[in-house]
Amino acid sequence: GAGVSQSPRYKVAKRGQDVALRCDPISGHVSLFWYQQALGQGPEFLTYFQNEAQLDKSGLPSDRFFAERPEGSVSTLKIQRTQQEDSAVYLCASSQMSGIFYNEQFFGPGTRLTVL
Amino acid sequence: SQQGEEDPQALSIQEGENATMNCSYKTSINNLQWYRQNSGRGLVHLILIRSNEREKHSGRLRVTLDTSKKSSSLLITASRAADTASYFCATPGGKLIFGQGTELSVKP
Numbered sequence: 508g509a510g511v512s513q514s515p516r517y518k519v520a521k522r523g524q525d526v527a528l529r530c531d532p533i534s535g536h537v538s539l540f541w542y543q544q545a546l547g548q549g550p551e552f553l554t555y556f557q558n559e560a561q562l563d564k565s566g567l568p569s570d571r572f573f574a575e576r577p578e579g580s581v582s583t584l585k586i587q588r589t590q591q592e593d594s595a596v597y598l599c600a601s602s603q604m605s606g607i608f609y610n611e612q613f614f615g616p617g618t619r620l621t622v623l
Numbered sequence: 624s625q626q627g628e629e630d631p632q633a634l635s636i637q638e639g640e641n642a643t644m645n646c647s648y649k650t651s652i653n654n655l656q657w658y659r660q661n662s663g664r665g666l667v668h669l670i671l672i673r674s675n676e677r678e679k680h681s682g683r684l685r686v687t688l689d690t691s692k693k694s695s696s697l698l699i700t701a702s703r704a705a706d707t708a709s710y711f712c713a714t715p716g717g718k719l720i721f722g723q724g725t726e727l728s729v730k731p
Contacts, residue, residue, distance in 0.1 A: 540719070542719075542721075547723075548723055548724075549711050549713075549721030549722050549723050549724050550666070550711075550719070550721050551721070552719065552720065598665075598666065600666075600719075611656070611668045611671065612668065612719060613668070614665050614666040614667070615665070616665045617665065
């Protein structure tokens, strides 16, 4: 595809449910990032993959959040036992290079998660 | 925790006017990036300025960087209604660290 795609675009979950959010990065992009964006705020980093390796998960807010990228392409962000404070837009981004100093990141449209 | 802080938080101007947004950051950087976010196109990279650069231009965009003050500014000249969006500065360190953004409204 031409860009980063995410699915679903919208997700409503009842508190306590598990959810899985999918990200399809740009083909061939080495790096993949997940961000969480609360209403009126800038995106906040969650986790980073270089190919299939999860190199940084320091932004994951709790052990209910889990991300994987088993084959180095598609990634899934899973949130277990969702809570109301998990309501946010979850953004996925990919970049071509694996270095840490320069990376133009290409963002997907995001998944808006609402936890009731 | 967010690295950058944009100023002002909101800005409303008339089409054709210039818009200036500022960003301050906390730690040393290799480069600083500006992004735009609107409901139509999501989050889009606008311009990157490296730490050894003081000014950079791209079309109607002009970015300055003052590493001694840990600040950057984004100037949009001859604004258009389509420039209405939120603008974020971001500093990389493997991951991007965004500020809270400036919400720009350009009225026709």
